[in-house]
Amino acid sequence: MATTSNPAKSNPTKIDTAKLKEVRNAVDRLYSEGRTAERLMEGIAELLNEQMLKYNWVGFYMLEAGADPPMLVLGHYRGAMTPHVRIPLNQGICGAAASSGKTVVVDDVHKDSRYLACSLETKSEIVVPIFVNSNVAGELDIDSHFPAAFGAEDRNLIEYCAQLVGKRIESA
Numbered sequence: 460m461a462t463t464s465n466p467a468k469s470n471p472t473k474i475d476t477a478k479l480k481e482v483r484n485a486v487d488r489l490y491s492e493g494r495t496a497e498r499l500m501e502g503i504a505e506l507l508n509e510q511m512l513k514y515n516w517v518g519f520y521m522l523e524a525g526a527d528p529p530m531l532v533l534g535h536y537r538g539a540m541t542p543h544v545r546i547p548l549n550q551g552i553c554g555a556a557a558s559s560g561k562t563v564v565v566d567d568v569h570k571d572s573r574y575l576a577c578s579l580e581t582k583s584e585i586v587v588p589i590f591v592n593s594n595v596a597g598e599l600d601i602d603s604h605f606p607a608a609f610g611a612e613d614r615n616l617i618e619y620c621a622q623l624v625g626k627r628i629e630s631a
């Protein structure tokens with residue numbers, strides 16, 4: 460069989476790396492525009508959903524101020540409507556990430572008993588906590604229609620987005 464000379468086919472990883480860099484630069488531009496935290500989250504949700512082909516649902520959940528028990532409330536998002544507008548910390552992959560303060564990556568959501576289904580098409584998910592003054596204040600949640608869509612470089616980009624949001628909330 461003839462070998463292909465199309466770089467997109469022979470080395471898809473390399474193409475993804477270039478795209479991730481381009482998107483990271485676009486995130487930096489959003490941050491340096493001096494947007495409020497709300498407008499920054501809106502811009503990041505839109506950018507990641509539009510530019511990253513495998514990021515089919517991108518949204519922020521923030522901890523409700525003063526809620527007892529603590530509650531994650533859906534904020535800015537891009538993608539299909541979700542029934543999960545309010546998530547307690549003891550539920551879902553979202554609750555797991557917020558209560559542990561650790562990024563959770565799930566390669567196959569159907570094998571994870573914590574998973575709260577949003578869309579029948581979702582195959583994998585990443586949830587990254589947002590820290591404000593060292594405390595979890597919310598999280599960035601991304602779903603993909605593709606299994607194992609979130610590799611190390613995706614995780615870096617998404618954690619970077621979450622850090623910028625936390626920084627912007629801190630400086631408000």
Ligand code: SME
Pocket residue numbers: 516518541543546550551552553554573574575576577584600602
């Ligand atoms: N799947 C999440 C719920 C939120 S939706 O993905 C938008 C979870 O298991 O917590």
